[in-house]
Each structure stands twice: as structure tokens, then as C-alpha cells.
Amino acid sequence: MVARATIEDVAREAEVAPSTVSLAFNDPERVRPATRARVLAAARKLNYRPSAIARRLVARRTDMLAVVVPNTRNPFFGKIxxxxxxxxxxxxxxxMLFTTENDPDVERQRLEAVVRNRADGVILVGEHRKGPDPAADLLAELVAMGIQVVLVERQVPGIPSVWGQKREGCFQAVEHLIGLGHRRIAFIGGLLEQGGSYQRLEGYRRAMAAHGLEVRPEWVAEGGFSPAGGREAASRLLARHPELTAFVAANDLMAIGVLRALREAGRRVPEEASVVGFDDIPEAAFVVPALTTVDMPMERLGRRAMELMLRGLHGEGLDGVEEGLPTELRVRESTGPAPESGPTTGRGDG
Amino acid sequence: MVARATIEDVAREAEVAPSTVSLAFNDPERVRPATRARVLAAARKLNYRPSAIARRLVARRTDMLAVVVPNTRNPFFGKIxxxxxxxxxxxxxxxMLFTTENDPDVERQRLEAVVRNRADGVILVGEHRKGPDPAADLLAELVAMGIQVVLVERQVPGIPSVWGQKREGCFQAVEHLIGLGHRRIAFIGGLLEQGGSYQRLEGYRRAMAAHGLEVRPEWVAEGGFSPAGGREAASRLLARHPELTAFVAANDLMAIGVLRALREAGRRVPEEASVVGFDDIPEAAFVVPALTTVDMPMERLGRRAMELMLRGLHGEGLDGVEEGLPTELRVRESTGPAPESGPTTGRGDG
DNA sequence: AGATAGGATCGAAACGTTTCGATAGGGGTG
DNA sequence: CACCCCTATCGAAACGTTTCGATCCTATCT
Incomplete structure (x- = not known):
């Protein structure tokens, strides 16, 4: 293990002052070409790598950002x-990336780490349980400290945020089903207390209402955001409400679970039941039947959040910036005309 | 934006020396309880948060690690x-997390960032193209600088590494198929020039050989590591080699693509063809038919890599540590007895 | 009561940069 | 030929900690 060369070593080798070495690297115009060349040669010879640590200490900026996500095993967050x-x-x-496993305490620890590390900004991704944001006060503190905060798929008053238009996306999905003649449509959310599921549920309710369809509470079910959760919720629904002809799931993984539940119940898709997912994960188009789904622009969400972050770091005000990015319905094989059999529409509704 | 309190501010407030404040935080035993309480009160009052930056500059350690992965949209890396x-x-x-998009140049930049940041160690995840590791020399440099390096799913002589036993896993999968009577088995890899695919291919070859079965080069196909890649490769194979009765794919996403290709070709699974995937992603068990697959212990790989890292940072030598973590075959619905119809075994082999 | 040991606290140096005011040359102008 | 200005380079301070040797105080022992 060799002692690392410092800027002084390079200065000595190049026979200039340390400050000149610094200049040669960071403001090349201000240094004579010959000097610069000498410095670079010395640096190469000594295998010099400037210390970002030392630079950060003296500069007011660290050029370092923190990202806080619930986890990285879910490709949803991975893509963001x-x-x-x-x-x-x-x-x-x-x-720097921090995961919280959706634990508010861990989240606080992580945000503390953000300030310890003097990150210039933090992008906080993902929802918390319903109710006031548990991190709101801490976030306000960060803002007061001059740390730029941007939220993704999460909202706190006064803090810039970006999210996918889940309500609108779900609205569109349900309208698609209604257009196909479906009247008895189930909604299967993840944790309903989470904002994201709630927004989707809202979209579902509004679409139903917009077409004069009654929303029955017993058609709304909850399951984990996983294939197992989707399958279980769908099985329960199918057992109690065989009149249902369509299912909207809060994400594609759940939708895959729903497809399986339908298969196990002997209902063919899309002939006897329709399914819509959410996210458009890569395999959605390849599952049999290919999944009709609402495309969430996850990578774009991330990029957009970063753009806002950069603007904020540049000193532009981000007051009141709250952007919803549009989703897109991808119609594939898992949705089709409502089966004509079964109870009449009138009976089903009343 | 308030000026941040420094250790000196706290010292002044608590009427002690800065060094005592430091002690109160980092070595509480060495400070009188009353003093400590006074310091803590002052710190709280001033909302003091120690600067990790400054600490890093003076300490020889940064307590900061870097992880370099190809990308985070693939849950494979996300789980690791x-x-x-x-x-x-x-x-x-x-x-700190860095992504490379599998570009060797970007990878070098990222590793440079690792040393700039004075990370204590770096965990480098994922494969490169076949041939000598393009980062080998740079990695050696890092090691020489005292940066602990651990590799995951990648190997460089002299550097500790962890990986999943893909060769063995694939061997087992193929034996499973052979045990079911299959003789004409296809292998569909991702980029075959990548080590991972290559190892799986090795397992396939060995299993075939171990049972006296001929491996035909035309039964081995290549596609992207995606559902689309799997489907395409399988379609091609099916068109040219209808005699194939089983397909081993390099990951589950590809396997899902293979399932679709079989569906499109009118071959029922598992009655008329069997499919095995790799990884055991959450939806594998819920796809119809549920996917037989080889479970890769991805999260364990990550944890294990970190354990090695910690041992290394602790000063324990990691010379020659190269750990293969066992995979596990999960038999589900997509594999079944080889169809009896078709050409006889003898004819197929010769 | 005086010496001493030991613990608590202090002061200063060090970590490796950037930055800013100061200085030294060098060429042009009057 | 003297003066001035501009550019290239320099020197020193500052960033916020940790650490280590020095100092001070208190309690114990003789």
C-alpha cells in the first residue's frame, strides 16, 4: 500500500506551488500551457488523484447527492x-444510495446520514403509509439547511415533486374495460393506505362514477404488491363475487397473480374475464395472455427528478413545482369484450 | 438557510474545548457524565450534525463504500x-452506487470516482465480455492503494469474489430434464460471450455428456437477457429443430419469452415441451405454467460480498477467497415427461 | 499537610484541498 | 528610460474534524 500522492507532492515534482497545481486542474485557462503540461506530467508520474474529500471540505458544495428508496429489489425503484x-x-x-425498507425510523436515520454527509441534495423516492408524511419535519429541516430536496412518487407541501399520473392512468384503464362492456369491475390494490394505491383507487372510482356505474366496496380488495398478493386477493374476490368480469391490479406482478387465480378458477382470459395491470414491466408483453397494462414512465420519473434537482442546485427556485408525468395504456391480450353470459347488467348493478 | 453549527460552536455553547466535544461523541467513557450531558444539550440546542466530510479528511478511513453495477433496472442487480x-x-x-451500463469506459470512470472519493472499498458486480477483464489493471491499482475490492459474479485472479454456482445449477436443471426422458434439449443463453452465460452453457454441456447425449451446436442459441430475446431465440430454434423437446434459458425473463414462443408455435407446456429458467424471480411461480427454475441466491450474494468486504476492511487477509454459493432447482409446472411421440431417442441422437 | 497518581480536559497540529489577495515579471506606452 | 498594467504564479488562510501530548484538578496515600 503506497502512500497516496498529494497536491503538494505534485507541486514539488513540477516545481510549482500547490495552488498552481490546483489551478492547472480546475481552471486550465489561467495557467500557461507549458506549466500545465509540467503539472500534468508530474501528476501522472506520481499517479496523483485529487481527494474529493478535501475538496468538499473547503468548497461549500460536495457535488454529491443522496437518493433514498424503499428498496432496490423492486425494479420499480431500480428503474427510477x-x-x-x-x-x-x-x-x-x-x-449515495440508501434503502429504508419502508421503515420510517430507518428513513429518518438515512436522512440524518444525508446531512452528515453534507450532500448537496436528496431525492426521496416512494410512498409512506397514509396520513401526514412522517418525514415532513425532518425534510423541512433539510431544506432549511440548504439541502435541495426533490420527491418522487411522494408529496409534501412546499417540496418539489414528480410522480406518475396513477389516477389518470387507472381512470383510463377502467374506461377501456367499460368500453369493452364490462360493468362489474374489481380493483385490487397493494396496501390501500399507501398514497399510490389510493390514487389508483380514486381513478377507478371516478371512472366508474363517470359512467354511472356503482362501486361496491366489496369489489375492492387489498393484497401485497406481489404476485402472491394479487393471486390471493383475486381468489377471494372470485369466490365471493363470481359476477365480476374484470380486474384492475395495482401493478403487473399482482396482475400476473390475478391471471393465475383466474386460471385456477377455470375462467379463461380474456374470453371470460379481463385483467389490467400497472407499470408495464418487460415480461408483461410476453406473459400468456400478454398483459394489458398502464405504462408508468419510471426511468423518466428519475430523470425528471434529477433535472429538477439540478435546476434547484443551480439556484433556480423550485417553488410549487409538482409534476405529474403521463402514463399510457398498453392494450394487449388480457382484456376483451365482457362475456355476454352471466346476470344482466341491470341485475348486476342493482 | 442557516449557517451550520460546527464543533467549535458547540464547544463554546457548552463551555468546553472542541476536542472535548469530539470525545463526548466518539468516546463517551472518557468524559465526565455531567460534561457529556452539557455537550449533548449544546449540540441539540444548536442542531449540530458532525461533518462526515471533515472527519474523513483527518481519519484514514472514510467509512464509505462504493458499489459498481451494470444497471439497476434489472432486479438481478437490484437484489444483489x-x-x-x-x-x-x-x-x-x-x-455510493455507480452504474456502468456495461460500458468498460464508463466502468473505468466509475472506478476512478471510487478512488477520488477515497472509498474504503468497492464491490464490483457483474460480468464483462469474454476475455481478460478490462478493468483488471485498474483493479490492481486500487488494491495497491489499499482499497479493498470484492467481486460479485465476476472473477479476476487474486481478487476475492463471490458468485452463484451457475454451472452446477444448470447441470442440475439439465439432469432434471434428462431424468424426465428428454434427450433433445436446447440451451438459450444471453450474450454467450459473457462469463455467466458461458458457465451455464458449460453446465448444460457437462450434463449432456455425463448422460452420453450428444450436444449439437445448433441446439445452442443466443438472445438478449430479456423476454424478447428468449422468445426470438426459441422461435428460431423451433422452426429449424422441431425435434427439440426441452429448453433451458439463461434467466427467467428469457424463459417467459420461450414459453410464449412455444405457445405461438402451438406446443403445449409441459405436455409437448419443457422449459427451465434461471434466477427464480417472484413471478416465476405465478406465470402459467409456473416456471421450473434454478434459484440464484442474489440477495445472499450481496450479503456475502459485504461480509467479505468487512473482513477485508478489518484487516483479515482475503487471499484466494473465491466463493461459489449454491443454487437450487425449483421444480414447478413447466417441466414434465418428454413426449413419447416424435422420432425415437436413437434416431434423435444419431 | 504535602506529594502523587490518575482522570478529565485542553491546545495545537494535521488531514488535502480551494481561494483570494499579494507578488513578480514582462511588455507596451509616454 | 521610467512607469504602469496585465498575466502567471505564489503564499497563506480556511474548511471542520480527530488525535495526541500537555496540563490541570481532585482525591488518595503517607
């Missing part, structure tokens, strides 16, 4: 991060 | 990172 990182790299920023 | 982060949090280390 990918978008963030792509833009961060372009901007020359280093990124 | 999750394992890493879980252990890192427990150890109180902060983690």
Missing part, C-alpha cells in the same frame, strides 16, 4: 434510480 | 445491491 443516475453521471455528480 | 446495503447499514457504512 437508473434514470436518476444517468442524469447524475452526465452532471458529474456522485450518488 | 439490496443484500449489500442491508449489511452495510448494519455496519454503519455509507454506500
Amino acid at each position: 434510480f437508473q434514470g436518476i443516475d444517468t442524469e447524475a453521471r452526465r452532471a458529474g455528480l456522485d450518488v | 445491491f439490496q443484500g449489500i446495503d442491508t449489511e452495510a447499514r448494519r455496519a454503519g457504512l455509507d454506500v
Whole structure:
């Protein structure tokens, strides 16, 4: 293990002052070409790598960002991060990533780490349980400290945020089903107390209402955001409400579980029942039947969040910036005309 | 934006020396309880948060790790990172995450960033193209600088590494198929030039050979590591080699694509063809038919890598540590007895 | 009561940069 | 030929901690 060369070593080797070495690297115009060449040669010879740590201490900026996500095993967050990182790299920023496993206490710890590390900004991704944001006060503190905060798929008054238009997306999905003649449509959310599920549920309710369809509470079910959760919720619904002809799931993984539940119940898709998912994960188009789904622009969410972050760091005010990015319905094989058999529409509604 | 309180502000407020404040935080035993209380009160009052930056400059350690992955949209890497982060949090280390998009140049930049940031160690995840590792020399440099390097799903002589036993896993999968009577088995890899695909291919070859079965080069196909890649490769194989009765795919996403290709070709699974995937992603068990697959312990890989990292940082030598973590075959619905129809075994082999 | 040991606290140096005011040359102008 | 201005380079301070040797105080022992 060799002792690392410092800027002084390079200065000595190049026979200039340390400050000149610094200049040669950071403001090449201000140094004579010959001097610069000498410095670079010395640096190469000594294998010099400037210490970002030392630079950060003296500069007021760290050129370092923090991203806080619930986890990275869910590709939903992975894609968002990918978008963030792509833009961060372009901007020359280093990124620290923290996961919280959706635990508010861990989240607080992580945000504390953000300030310990003097990150220039933090992008906080993902929803919390319903109710007031448990991190709101801490976030306000960060803002007061001059740390730029941007939220993704999460909202706190006064803090800029980006999210996918889940309500609208779900509205559209349900309208698609209604257009196909479906009247008895189930909604299967993840944790309903989470904002995201709630927004989707809202979209479902509004679409039903907009077409004069009654929403029965017993048609709304809850399951984990997983295939197992979707399957279980769908099985329960199918057992108690065989009159249902369509299912809207809060994400594609759940929808895959729903497809399986239908298969196990002997209902063919799309002939005897329709299914819509959410997210458009890569396999959605390849599952049999291919899943009709609402495309969430996850990577774009990340990129957009980063753009806002950069604007904020640049000193532009981000007051009141709250952007909903549009989703898109991808119609594939898992939705079709409502079966004509079964109880009449009138009977089903009343 | 309030000026941040420094250790000196706290010292003044508590009427002690800065060094005492430091002691009160980092070595509480060495300070009188009353003093400590006074310091803590002052710190709280001033909302003091120690600067990790300044600490890093003076300490020889940064308590900061870097993780380099190809991307985070693939849950494969996401899960590995999750394992890493879980252990890192427990150890109180902060983690920087860098993505490379599998570009060797970007990878080098990222590794340069690692040394700029003076990370204590770096975990490098994921494969490169076949041939000598393009980062090998740079990695050696890092090691020489005293940066602990651990590899996951990648190997460089002299650097500790962890990986899933893909060769063995694939061997087992193929034996499973052979046990079901299959003789004409296809292998569909991702980029075959990548080590991971290559290892699986090796397992396939060995299993075939172990049972006296001929491996035909035309039964081996290549596609992207995606559902689309799997489907395409399988379609091609099916068109040219209808005699094939089983397909081993390099990951589950590809396997889902293969299932679709079979469906499109009118071959029922598992009655008329069997499919095995790799990874055991959450939806594998819920797809119809549920996918037989080889479980890769991704999160464990990450955790294990972190354990090695910690041992390394602790000064334990990691010379020659190269750990293969066992995979596990999960038999589900997509594999079944080889169809009796078709050409006889003898004819198929010769 | 005086010496001493030991614990608590202090002061200063060090970590490796950036930055800013100061200085030294060098060329042009009057 | 003297003066001035501009550019290239320099020197020193500052960033916020930790650490280590020095100092002070108190309690104990003789």
C-alpha cells in the first residue's frame, strides 16, 4: 500500500506551488500551457488523484447527492434510480444510495446520514403509509439547511415533486374495460393506505362514477404488491363475487397473480374475464395472455427528478413545482369484450 | 438557510474545548457524565450534525463504500445491491452506487470516482465480455492503494469474489430434464460471450455428456437477457429443430419469452415441451405454467460480498477467497415427461 | 499537610484541498 | 528610460474534524 500522492507532492515534482497545481486542474485557462503540461506530467508520474474529500471540505458544495428508496429489489425503484443516475453521471455528480425498507425510523436515520454527509441534495423516492408524511419535519429541516430536496412518487407541501399520473392512468384503464362492456369491475390494490394505491383507487372510482356505474366496496380488495398478493386477493374476490368480469391490479406482478387465480378458477382470459395491470414491466408483453397494462414512465420519473434537482442546485427556485408525468395504456391480450353470459347488467348493478 | 453549527460552536455553547466535544461523541467513557450531558444539550440546542466530510479528511478511513453495477433496472442487480446495503447499514457504512451500463469506459470512470472519493472499498458486480477483464489493471491499482475490492459474479485472479454456482445449477436443471426422458434439449443463453452465460452453457454441456447425449451446436442459441430475446431465440430454434423437446434459458425473463414462443408455435407446456429458467424471480411461480427454475441466491450474494468486504476492511487477509454459493432447482409446472411421440431417442441422437 | 497518581480536559497540529489577495515579471506606452 | 498594467504564479488562510501530548484538578496515600 503506497502512500497516496498529494497536491503538494505534485507541486514539488513540477516545481510549482500547490495552488498552481490546483489551478492547472480546475481552471486550465489561467495557467500557461507549458506549466500545465509540467503539472500534468508530474501528476501522472506520481499517479496523483485529487481527494474529493478535501475538496468538499473547503468548497461549500460536495457535488454529491443522496437518493433514498424503499428498496432496490423492486425494479420499480431500480428503474427510477437508473434514470436518476444517468442524469447524475452526465452532471458529474456522485450518488449515495440508501434503502429504508419502508421503515420510517430507518428513513429518518438515512436522512440524518444525508446531512452528515453534507450532500448537496436528496431525492426521496416512494410512498409512506397514509396520513401526514412522517418525514415532513425532518425534510423541512433539510431544506432549511440548504439541502435541495426533490420527491418522487411522494408529496409534501412546499417540496418539489414528480410522480406518475396513477389516477389518470387507472381512470383510463377502467374506461377501456367499460368500453369493452364490462360493468362489474374489481380493483385490487397493494396496501390501500399507501398514497399510490389510493390514487389508483380514486381513478377507478371516478371512472366508474363517470359512467354511472356503482362501486361496491366489496369489489375492492387489498393484497401485497406481489404476485402472491394479487393471486390471493383475486381468489377471494372470485369466490365471493363470481359476477365480476374484470380486474384492475395495482401493478403487473399482482396482475400476473390475478391471471393465475383466474386460471385456477377455470375462467379463461380474456374470453371470460379481463385483467389490467400497472407499470408495464418487460415480461408483461410476453406473459400468456400478454398483459394489458398502464405504462408508468419510471426511468423518466428519475430523470425528471434529477433535472429538477439540478435546476434547484443551480439556484433556480423550485417553488410549487409538482409534476405529474403521463402514463399510457398498453392494450394487449388480457382484456376483451365482457362475456355476454352471466346476470344482466341491470341485475348486476342493482 | 442557516449557517451550520460546527464543533467549535458547540464547544463554546457548552463551555468546553472542541476536542472535548469530539470525545463526548466518539468516546463517551472518557468524559465526565455531567460534561457529556452539557455537550449533548449544546449540540441539540444548536442542531449540530458532525461533518462526515471533515472527519474523513483527518481519519484514514472514510467509512464509505462504493458499489459498481451494470444497471439497476434489472432486479438481478437490484437484489444483489439490496443484500449489500442491508449489511452495510448494519455496519454503519455509507454506500455510493455507480452504474456502468456495461460500458468498460464508463466502468473505468466509475472506478476512478471510487478512488477520488477515497472509498474504503468497492464491490464490483457483474460480468464483462469474454476475455481478460478490462478493468483488471485498474483493479490492481486500487488494491495497491489499499482499497479493498470484492467481486460479485465476476472473477479476476487474486481478487476475492463471490458468485452463484451457475454451472452446477444448470447441470442440475439439465439432469432434471434428462431424468424426465428428454434427450433433445436446447440451451438459450444471453450474450454467450459473457462469463455467466458461458458457465451455464458449460453446465448444460457437462450434463449432456455425463448422460452420453450428444450436444449439437445448433441446439445452442443466443438472445438478449430479456423476454424478447428468449422468445426470438426459441422461435428460431423451433422452426429449424422441431425435434427439440426441452429448453433451458439463461434467466427467467428469457424463459417467459420461450414459453410464449412455444405457445405461438402451438406446443403445449409441459405436455409437448419443457422449459427451465434461471434466477427464480417472484413471478416465476405465478406465470402459467409456473416456471421450473434454478434459484440464484442474489440477495445472499450481496450479503456475502459485504461480509467479505468487512473482513477485508478489518484487516483479515482475503487471499484466494473465491466463493461459489449454491443454487437450487425449483421444480414447478413447466417441466414434465418428454413426449413419447416424435422420432425415437436413437434416431434423435444419431 | 504535602506529594502523587490518575482522570478529565485542553491546545495545537494535521488531514488535502480551494481561494483570494499579494507578488513578480514582462511588455507596451509616454 | 521610467512607469504602469496585465498575466502567471505564489503564499497563506480556511474548511471542520480527530488525535495526541500537555496540563490541570481532585482525591488518595503517607
